[in-house]
Amino acid sequence: MIEFAPYLLVLIGWQPADVDGSMTASQLLQPNQLECERAGERALVDSNGAYRRYFCLEAPTQHDIEEMWQEQKR
Template identity: 75%
Template sequence: MIEFVPYLLVLIGWQPADVDSSMSVAQSLHPSAVACERAGEQALAENAGAYRRYFCLLAPTQQDIEDLWQEQKP
């Protein structure tokens, strides 16, 4: 099995006429930065009148999570 660190696509959207009650957030994992960017661009193209923004972030590794846990321990 080949391990990889996935990219996390975070998609934020809202309807301009009713921002407060129309905010939405979605996320998905992608195997590469290119795939993440493609999915983000596709989501923007399918906006259906909503404003959308997306961010592609490198998901934390197991070591990142363990390091954070060690920092947080009392």
């Protein structure tokens, strides 16, 4: 079986004039790092004056998840 490890695009943002009332966070799965970076850049362009940052994180593999599960059981 070929393992597929997508990337997680995390977007955070807020309006500078109303930080407390406008904070947002969202996440989307992307098929690879390049697509994740492209989607993050598009989100910055489409920000409509909001302050935005994005992060691309490699999603954990099935092996990573199993290791974390085993650690939690100890």
